[in-house]
Amino acid sequence: MQGSAVDSQQPIALESTSHGAEEHHPDLRLFGIFMFLVAEAMIFLGLFAAYLTFRSVAPTWPPVGTPKLELLLPGINTLILISSSFVIHKGDDAIRENDVKGMRLWFGITALMGAVFLVGQLYEYFHLEFGLTTNLFASTFYVLTGFHGLHVCFGLFLILAVLWRSRREGHYSNTQKFGIEAAELYWHFVDVIWIVLFGLLYLL
Amino acid sequence: MASADLTHPNAIEPDEPQPWQRFFSFSVDHKVIGIQYLVTSFFFFLIGGALATAVRVELATPEVDFVSRELYNQLFTIHATVMIFLWIVPAGAGFGNYLIPLLIGAKDMAFPKLNAIAFWMIPPAGLLLISSFFVPNGAAASGWTSYPPLSLVNGQWGELIWILSVLLLGTSSILGGINFVTTILKMRIPGMTINDMPLFCWAMLAASILILLSTPVLAGALVLLCFDLMAGTTFFNPTGGGDPIVYQHMFWFYSHPAVYIMILPLFGAISEILPVHSRKPIFGYKAIAYSSIAISLLGLVVWAHHMFTSGTPAWLRMFFMIATMIIAVPTGIKVFGWLATIWGGKLRLNSAMLFAMGFVSMFVVGGLSGVMIASVPFDIHVHDTYFIVAHLHYVLFGGSVFGLYAALYHWFPKMIGRMLNEPWGKVHFVLTFVGFNLCFLPMHYLGLMGMPRRVAEYDPQFATINNLCSIGSYILAFSTIPFLINAVYSWVAGAKAPANPWNALTLEWTVASPPPEHNFVGQPVLKTGPYDYGVAKQGAVRKPISQLKASDILSGSTR
Numbered sequence: 001m002q003g004s005a006v007d008s009q010q011p012i013a014l015e016s017t018s019h020g021a022e023e024h025h026p027d028l029r030l031f032g033i034f035m036f037l038v039a040e041a042m043i044f045l046g047l048f049a050a051y052l053t054f055r056s057v058a059p060t061w062p063p064v065g066t067p068k069l070e071l072l073l074p075g076i077n078t079l080i081l082i083s084s085s086f087v088i089h090k091g092d093d094a095i096r097e098n099d100v101k102g103m104r105l106w107f108g109i110t111a112l113m114g115a116v117f118l119v120g121q122l123y124e125y126f127h128l129e130f131g132l133t134t135n136l137f138a139s140t141f142y143v144l145t146g147f148h149g150l151h152v153c154f155g156l157f158l159i160l161a162v163l164w165r166s167r168r169e170g171h172y173s174n175t176q177k178f179g180i181e182a183a184e185l186y187w188h189f190v191d192v193i194w195i196v197l198f199g200l201l202y203l204l
Numbered sequence: 205m206a207s208a209d210l211t212h213p214n215a216i217e218p219d220e221p222q223p224w225q226r227f228f229s230f231s232v233d234h235k236v237i238g239i240q241y242l243v244t245s246f247f248f249f250l251i252g253g254a255l256a257t258a259v260r261v262e263l264a265t266p267e268v269d270f271v272s273r274e275l276y277n278q279l280f281t282i283h284a285t286v287m288i289f290l291w292i293v294p295a296g297a298g299f300g301n302y303l304i305p306l307l308i309g310a311k312d313m314a315f316p317k318l319n320a321i322a323f324w325m326i327p328p329a330g331l332l333l334i335s336s337f338f339v340p341n342g343a344a345a346s347g348w349t350s351y352p353p354l355s356l357v358n359g360q361w362g363e364l365i366w367i368l369s370v371l372l373l374g375t376s377s378i379l380g381g382i383n384f385v386t387t388i389l390k391m392r393i394p395g396m397t398i399n400d401m402p403l404f405c406w407a408m409l410a411a412s413i414l415i416l417l418s419t420p421v422l423a424g425a426l427v428l429l430c431f432d433l434m435a436g437t438t439f440f441n442p443t444g445g446g447d448p449i450v451y452q453h454m455f456w457f458y459s460h461p462a463v464y465i466m467i468l469p470l471f472g473a474i475s476e477i478l479p480v481h482s483r484k485p486i487f488g489y490k491a492i493a494y495s496s497i498a499i500s501l502l503g504l505v506v507w508a509h510h511m512f513t514s515g516t517p518a519w520l521r522m523f524f525m526i527a528t529m530i531i532a533v534p535t536g537i538k539v540f541g542w543l544a545t546i547w548g549g550k551l552r553l554n555s556a557m558l559f560a561m562g563f564v565s566m567f568v569v570g571g572l573s574g575v576m577i578a579s580v581p582f583d584i585h586v587h588d589t590y591f592i593v594a595h596l597h598y599v600l601f602g603g604s605v606f607g608l609y610a611a612l613y614h615w616f617p618k619m620i621g622r623m624l625n626e627p628w629g630k631v632h633f634v635l636t637f638v639g640f641n642l643c644f645l646p647m648h649y650l651g652l653m654g655m656p657r658r659v660a661e662y663d664p665q666f667a668t669i670n671n672l673c674s675i676g677s678y679i680l681a682f683s684t685i686p687f688l689i690n691a692v693y694s695w696v697a698g699a700k701a702p703a704n705p706w707n708a709l710t711l712e713w714t715v716a717s718p719p720p721e722h723n724f725v726g727q728p729v730l731k732t733g734p735y736d737y738g739v740a741k742q743g744a745v746r747k748p749i750s751q752l753k754a755s756d757i758l759s760g761s762t763r
Contacts, residue, residue: 132437
């Protein structure tokens with residue numbers, strides 16, 4: 001009965017073999033990065049949900065006596081970060097045309113903008129009138145922006161790594177650009193998270 | 205019989221015996237990593253079992269006599285953490301790693317190096333956790349749920365180590381999940397559509413989706429808890445305006461899906477094992493496949509049924525109660541699918557099949573008590589009693605661990621290249637089955653009578669039954685000995701396993717046991733579907749499994 005007709009039936013799949021030759025599967029690294037970012041987004045979503053719950057449960061929010069947040073500097077910072085997403089995309093456009101020099105230029109500008117964002121963030125930290133443990137709002141503020149800031153640092157590190165590697169002739173081209181795309185994808189992610197974060201902490 | 209497999213070009217013998225040292229190296233071969241996962245997690249199973257035995261020795265009498273109350277709290281906390289994060293979750297990942305590439309005809313996982321990194325996070329995390337018994341004030345003692353504010357006032361260092369260890373294990377799990385999703389979705393051999401792939405792949409896909417969506421939220425909660433513990437913030441501390449309920453929500457947003465992360469891979473393994481040893485096609489391929497996905501999506505929206513007594517508003521309890529009960533539907537679909545699969549089959553009652561059938565029956569008991577405690581009024585009565593302990597052990601031990609044993613007996617010949625001893629396997633099954641039921645069945649009664657969990661001393665009226673439970677747990681502890689001896693002896697000197705000892709049809713059985721380094725020479729050929737047992741006679745045209753009618757499979761006429 002069992003399995004005896006293995007050879008005599010219609011195959012449900014193809015009948016082709018390529019003996020010996022090593023098979024090469026398509027490059028899945030970008031897909032993997034995307035899955036990783038799904039997981040990353042869930043950390044942020046969890047923290048956002050926690051923030052919104054704290055907010056809705058508290059009798060007054062922010063708690064009485066919390067100094068008002070200045071909007072000007074974070075606003076400028078937000079504009080810088082959002083526009084950096086367009087700048088880094090120009091770098092992607094450049095590498096599609098095999099223009100490594102152009103890519104380096106746009107990535108360099110993005111790195112600069114990211115650094116400005118981080119410096120602005122630190123400047124804000126040093127001039128805020130509350131510390132990590134002042135009250136619940138202050139704690140969530142620092143943990144959320146700090147956790148995001150770590151991601152900006154890592155994104156910056158990725159961009160600098162691309163710049164470092166692209167010194168070598170032919171390391172990147174219009175067919176070999178995983179590192180560039182990964183850094184860009186990560187940077188967009190960091191940017192989108194910031195937009196939500198800014199809305200939650202400063203505007204809502 | 206499956207003689208076709210022996211003449212198959214892939215059924216080559218490995219060139220030379222592979223050295224054992226590779227199991228201690230940073231190997232990127234998914235088969236080595238799979239075995240690393242399984243051996244490591246079984247080692248932690250033994251540690252977790254020793255902790256559980258210590259707990260049961262304490263509970264054999266109503267008084268506090270064997271360990272102090274403080275140490276008792278540490279014992280059950282670390283027992284649960286080890287069993288969940290270091291045994292069942294990584295063991296499921298171990299089978300996933302070993303089997304997925306073989307089942308879908310790939311040469312390795314999508315990201316072999318990431319795979320090795322994910323594994324090598326586990327031993328340090330586990331040793332870190334165990335070492336916390338030796339820090340001042342001892343290990344974490346607030347239960348594996350680690351609810352604040354309790355977890356903030358117990359020993360600080362033990363709790364910190366607990367958080368770090370779980371964060372490390374969660375990261376490892378996420379990296380593994382990325383690998384599984386990518387491999388299953390993107391690396392099947394051409395011609396194997398998603399509806400042709402073995403059910404184990406569906407189950408791992410569903411579990412990995414849950415890992416990716418829920419584990420990060422636990423990480424977020426633990427980071428906040430760590431801030432509360434070490435930096436003086438008050439996220440979860442009501443004295444500073446924080447809200448401990450938020451922790452519970454975040455914790456259970458992971459930890460309820462975690463039970464599906466722990467059971468889904470075994471659902472998949474059982475769906476492979478039952479057809480092979482029943483010599484019949486799986487009943488309801490699509491129903492079992494899609495119900496895995498349904499369980500994983502529904503599993504994301506039921507978490508607050510763990511919090512019916514946490515002041516959850518009535519309308520929310522209503523929602524979570526109904527959502528929880530709905531999960532019984534896809535789960536029931538699977539159980540009936542398995543029963544219909546073995547119905548009228550030519551059963552081969554070997555150790556793998558016995559454990560698989562034990563899995564189905566014990567899991568049903570756990571599932572039924574699960575529906576009971578999904579109901580709010582009943583849950584409020586038995587919350588935090590031994591009824592819950594009974595329920596969770598029926599799904600996690602009667603379910604996951606029986607499933608893991610079934611999978612170990614089934615795939616050991618493939619992994620090691622040697623057969624396990626059958627009579628000793630049966631002894632192991634009988635001891636496990638008797639010990640398990642003796643240990644956990646009476647706990648239902650204890651819980652209904654109101655005995656609270658997580659307490660070292662209890663009302664003397666429960667003494668006799670607790671004694672019974674403890675005797676059961678000793679049998680259970682003893683039952684691992686025949687398995688260990690069997691596994692070690694067979695690994696070294698067991699009978700050589702042929703490529704396909706069970707006459708199975710999935711791709712891993714078309715290659716030698718153990719498979720050669722890159723699994724397949726060239727691209728493997730799909731000659732049959734994964735479950736075409738007794739399906740097509742000479743010259744008959746076989747229908748694809750997804751087009752078979754239910755009555756065809758039940759009656760065995762599938763032409």
